[in-house]
Amino acid sequence: MTDQAQMPADAAAMTDTVWVQKVSWSARVPRWVSMTVLMALFLATWHLVSISGLVSPLILPTLSDTVSDLGFVGRNLLSGGYMLSAFWVTTKEVLVGFAIAVTIGVTLGILVGETTFGERAVMPYIVAIDTMPKIAFAPLFVSWLGFGIGSKVALAAFISVFPIVVGTAAGLHAADANGRMLFQSIRASRLQTLIMLKIPSGLPQFFTGLKIASISVVGGAVAGELLGGGQGFGELIRAAASQLDTPRVFSLIIYLSLLGVLMFGLVTWMQHKFVFWDRSSTTKPVQS
Amino acid sequence: MSAVAKLVSVGDTPRPVYELTGVSRFFNDGKVVALDGVSLTLPKGEFHSVIGSSGCGKTTLLKIMAGLMPPSRGSVMLGGTPVLGPRDDIGMMFQHATLFPWRTTAENILLPIEVRHGRKAARAERGRAERLLQLVGLGGFEDAFPSELSGGMAQRAAICRMLISDPQVLLLDEPFSALDEITRDFMNLELQRVCMEREASAFLITHSISEAVILSDVVHVMSSRPGRVVQSVRIDLPRPRTLEMTSLPEFGAYATTIRNLLDKGAFL
Numbered sequence A: 001m002t003d004q005a006q007m008p009a010d011a012a013a014m015t016d017t018v019w020v021q022k023v024s025w026s027a028r029v030p031r032w033v034s035m036t037v038l039m040a041l042f043l044a045t046w047h048l049v050s051i052s053g054l055v056s057p058l059i060l061p062t063l064s065d066t067v068s069d070l071g072f073v074g075r076n077l078l079s080g081g082y083m084l085s086a087f088w089v090t091t092k093e094v095l096v097g098f099a100i101a102v103t104i105g106v107t108l109g110i111l112v113g114e115t116t117f118g119e120r121a122v123m124p125y126i127v128a129i130d131t132m133p134k135i136a137f138a139p140l141f142v143s144w145l146g147f148g149i150g151s152k153v154a155l156a157a158f159i160s161v162f163p164i165v166v167g168t169a170a171g172l173h174a175a176d177a178n179g180r181m182l183f184q185s186i187r188a189s190r191l192q193t194l195i196m197l198k199i200p201s202g203l204p205q206f207f208t209g210l211k212i213a214s215i216s217v218v219g220g221a222v223a224g225e226l227l228g229g230g231q232g233f234g235e236l237i238r239a240a241a242s243q244l245d246t247p248r249v250f251s252l253i254i255y256l257s258l259l260g261v262l263m264f265g266l267v268t269w270m271q272h273k274f275v276f277w278d279r280s281s282t283t284k285p286v287q288s
Numbered sequence B: 001m002s003a004v005a006k007l008v009s010v011g012d013t014p015r016p017v018y019e020l021t022g023v024s025r026f027f028n029d030g031k032v033v034a035l036d037g038v039s040l041t042l043p044k045g046e047f048h049s050v051i052g053s054s055g056c057g058k059t060t061l062l063k064i065m066a067g068l069m070p071p072s073r074g075s076v077m078l079g080g081t082p083v084l085g086p087r088d089d090i091g092m093m094f095q096h097a098t099l100f101p102w103r104t105t106a107e108n109i110l111l112p113i114e115v116r117h118g119r120k121a122a123r124a125e126r127g128r129a130e131r132l133l134q135l136v137g138l139g140g141f142e143d144a145f146p147s148e149l150s151g152g153m154a155q156r157a158a159i160c161r162m163l164i165s166d167p168q169v170l171l172l173d174e175p176f177s178a179l180d181e182i183t184r185d186f187m188n189l190e191l192q193r194v195c196m197e198r199e200a201s202a203f204l205i206t207h208s209i210s211e212a213v214i215l216s217d218v219v220h221v222m223s224s225r226p227g228r229v230v231q232s233v234r235i236d237l238p239r240p241r242t243l244e245m246t247s248l249p250e251f252g253a254y255a256t257t258i259r260n261l262l263d264k265g266a267f268l
C-alpha cells in the first residue's frame, strides 16, 4: 500500500510518453471486410465494363446474364437434370483418377524414397516424365482407352500422380538424423523404422503433395473431357463455348470449381485429422 | 562415504565395463583422422566425461562405443564382449530430446520396449514408465504430447526413455547443452542421482569444464585433429556432488588443470 501512497508524487514528476504506433489502415480492417470489398469492386467493374458496350457480350457476358444462368444451371443440377448426370460423370472420373494416383503415387514414392535402387534408377525417369507437358498425352489415352470415362481417368491420374510421388519420397527423407540414430540405437528393423519413424515424419510433406494432386486431378479430368469428348462437365463447357453461350461457360466453370474446392477441402480435413501434431502446415497455402 | 572409497582405490579397481584399445576412425578415405588411437577404460559404476573443442571427435567416439559406427582400427569391449552393433545394455541420450510429436510422453518413453518386444509388452510396462516420469518430476504428464513440454521437461522425458530398458551403461552426447544454465545445473544433479541409484556407469560428452568436473570421477581431455585423449584427470571430490562444491579450491584447481590441457591441445 505504501507504493500507492507514493504514486501521486512520482506520477507528477513523470509525464507519460504515450504515442500511437502507426498501423496501416488495411491491417486494421477485418479480413472478411477486405475480401467483400475486393469482390464488390470486381463485380462492379465487370458490370460497368459489360454494360458500357466496349466489349462484345460474346466475349464478356453481363453480370446479370451470368447470375441468371448460374441460377438456371443450379436448378438443373438440383432437379437431377442432364447437368447433374454430367457432374456425376466428372466427379467419378476425378475420384477414380485420384484413387489410382494415390495408389501408384504412394507405391512409387516408397520405392523411390526408401530404396537405393528407386532413388538412383527410378527417380531420374520420374523427374524426366514430370517435366513433359502431360496434357499432350490426352490423344494417346483416347486412342488407347476410347472416348469413355477411361481415357479421362487415365489423364487425371497421370497428371496428379507426380506430386504424390514427390511428396511421399520427400516425406520419407524428412526424418532427421537424431531420430534415425535413436531408432538405430534401439535396434529397430527397417520396416519398424519405416512405419514408426519415416512415415509419420513424412506425413506433412505427403499431404502437401496430396493437396497439389487434389487440385490437378480435377484439371486433368476436365482437360480429358475437353480433348476427348464424353459425357462430363467438360463436354458441356465445350458445347456451350461452341454455341458462343459465354454466360453458360462461366457458370459451368464456377460449378466445376466446387469440385476442386471439395477435393482440396477433403484432403485438408484428412491432414488435420491425421497430422494432428503439425497444425502449422494445414493452414499454409499450397505451392506447386 | 563408500562412493569416495570407490574413487580413490587403485589396487582393487572395479570390473571394467568399457574397454577401448587403440580406437581410430578415419573419414574420406583416411584424409580426415577423427580419432587416433583412443584407449580408455570405464569401470563399473563410474562416471566419466570427455571434454574437447567441437569437431575433435567426441561424437564419433560415442557412436563407436554405442555400436552405431564401426571403428577403422582398434577394439571396443563392453562387459567382456566386443561391440559389433547397437546393444540393449546401452542407453543413449543426445543433445536434442528427439521425442516424436505423434506419440504421447509415455508412448515416447516406451518406444524402445515397443520396438524390441512389441506393442503388448510396451503396454504392460506402462506402470514403470509412469514411475520413471514421477522420478524425474514429470508425474501426470504421461498423456501429454511433447509439444506441451518445455525443453527441460522434454530432456527429462528423454532420460526416462533411456532408463526404461535398464541399461548397464549410459552414453550421453551433450545431453543438456541446449538448455539454459539454471536448468542444466539441475538436470546434471538429477543425472548424478539416477546414476548413483542404479549404480550405472556413465560416459558423458560435454564442452563445459565445470559440468565435467562436478559430475565425473574421471575427465578425459581430448585434443583435435587428430582426436586423441591428451590426459585422463581423476576428480577426487566426495559424492554426492553438490553445486556448492564449485566454490571449493580443489574444484578450481581441477578446472584450471583441464583448461590448461585443453589450451595445449588446441595449439598442438
Ligand SMILES: Nc1ncnc2c1ncn2[C@@H]1O[C@H](COP(=O)(O)OP(=O)(O)O)[C@@H](O)[C@H]1O
Pocket (backbone or CB within 6 Å): B027, B028, B032, B033, B034, B052, B053, B054, B055, B056, B057, B058, B059, B060, B061
Ligand atoms: N560421417 C562423417 N563423414 C565425414 N566426416 C565426419 C563424419 N562424422 C564426423 N566427421 C568429422 O570428424 C570430425 C569429428 O566430428 P565429431 O565427432 O562430430 O566431433 P565433435 O562431436 O567433437 O564435435 C569432424 O572433423 C567431422 O567433420
Ligand SMILES: [Mg+2]
Pocket (backbone or CB within 6 Å): B055, B058, B059
Ligand atoms: Mg558432437
